[in-house]
Amino acid sequence: MSKRVNVVGAGIVGLSIAHDLALRGHAVTVIADQRAEESVSSVAAAVWFPYRSGTSPSLMGWLLAARERFEQLSTDRAAGVDLRDGLVVERHVGEDRSWTDAVPHHHEAAADELPDGAVAGVRATVPVISMPHYLPWLEKRCAGLGVTFVERKVTSVEDATGDADLVVVAAGMGSGALLDDDSMYPVQGQIVRLANPGITEWITDTENPGGLTYIVPRREDIVCGGVAQVGSWATEPVAEIEQEILRRVVSLMPALAGLPVLSRATGLRPARDSIRLEHVAGFPVPVIACYGHGGAGVTLSWGCAEAVADLADQV
Numbered sequence: 001m002s003k004r005v006n007v008v009g010a011g012i013v014g015l016s017i018a019h020d021l022a023l024r025g026h027a028v029t030v031i032a033d034q035r036a037e038e039s040v041s042s043v044a045a046a047v048w049f050p051y052r053s054g055t056s057p058s059l060m061g062w063l064l065a066a067r068e069r070f071e072q073l074s075t076d077r078a079a080g081v082d083l084r085d086g087l088v089v090e091r092h093v094g095e096d097r098s099w100t101d102a103v104p105h106h107h108e109a110a111a112d113e114l115p116d117g118a119v120a121g122v123r124a125t126v127p128v129i130s131m132p133h134y135l136p137w138l139e140k141r142c143a144g145l146g147v148t149f150v151e152r153k154v155t156s157v158e159d160a161t162g163d164a165d166l167v168v169v170a171a172g173m174g175s176g177a178l179l180d181d182d183s184m185y186p187v188q189g190q191i192v193r194l195a196n197p198g199i200t201e202w203i204t205d206t207e208n209p210g211g212l213t214y215i216v217p218r219r220e221d222i223v224c225g226g227v228a229q230v231g232s233w234a235t236e237p238v239a240e241i242e243q244e245i246l247r248r249v250v251s252l253m254p255a256l257a258g259l260p261v262l263s264r265a266t267g268l269r270p271a272r273d274s275i276r277l278e279h280v281a282g283f284p285v286p287v288i289a290c291y292g293h294g295g296a297g298v299t300l301s302w303g304c305a306e307a308v309a310d311l312a313d314q315v
Ligand SMILES: Cc1cc2nc3c(=O)[nH]c(=O)nc-3n(C[C@H](O)[C@H](O)[C@H](O)COP(=O)(O)OP(=O)(O)OC[C@H]3O[C@@H](n4cnc5c(N)ncnc54)[C@H](O)[C@@H]3O)c2cc1C
Pocket: 008, 009, 010, 011, 012, 013, 014, 031, 032, 033, 034, 035, 036, 039, 040, 041, 042, 043, 044, 045, 046, 047, 048, 049, 152, 153, 154, 155, 170, 171, 172, 173, 174, 175, 178, 188, 189, 190, 191, 225, 226, 266, 267, 268, 269, 270, 291, 292, 293, 294, 295, 296, 297, 298, 299, 300
């Protein structure tokens, strides 16, 4: 049965949910005070990889579903999704490789492919999402399915309800305040974007002794990171941190030396020890929470959207 659904949040999570609810015939309104292009989602690198995604029992299913959906979208050039080969560097013996269960194309990296200090690595083919293409494409897809957009800040679930039959709270860091949940915390990140002369290979080196390091080449730029400062609300890029990031990425990939800097940004990953995706009781209309995706909101987006759409049929 078709429902009127108000989704709070227009980041990658809110938009993906709105898309799938509309696809199933619901009448969806997205309410947000920032458009996707201004949200944390626009700062994401965005490579499919479950970094700081917490410990949800459903994680593997969401990862798999999202990877498959992105893979389907990679056949539509306009979406901005490309399947790209890359390397996950491992600095400790026995690192968690459970994520590879969701990736059909992966294999052990050869010793001569690893940077100094690495003990092993996994080469994998995963989706890389060029967010400057993807977010506007997704907004347009939603609009094409009849989703309407309202730009305003919501102060409570009641304020978001109006004449809706169902409210979905997918407001990233803003979700905790709406649902009286104090278990969220920011994991601050900083990136620098370089001009891309045609590089396609990505690298993640989360345990780099200098700090979290990654290189994600997209269509027009190469996102270089990063930082993962738990509890920091800092919003301005710091020049010294950027210099350190550039030093580390050039050491991993010397071809990056001297590439022009296009832009820089910071973002607060909306973290929680485990993602909250559930029906929340106690409101006049059913409420579904979907937030706390940490450093993997893009990676999990379609999996969580499908789960919310399933739940919407049950509440
Ligand atoms: C530097 C960096 C690199 C990253 N790299 C990757 C990566 O490679 N791969 C990956 O999967 N993830 C990555 N991430 C993580 C990813 O960006 C986040 O997990 C994701 O963006 C979270 O999406 P979201 O939709 O939940 O939140 P957001 O994008 O923050 O969107 C929240 C939305 O809710 C709205 N909102 C909030 N409060 C209210 C309110 N009270 N009223 C109205 N509207 C409200 C906002 O306006 C916004 O529209 C990275 C993050 C950072 C910072």
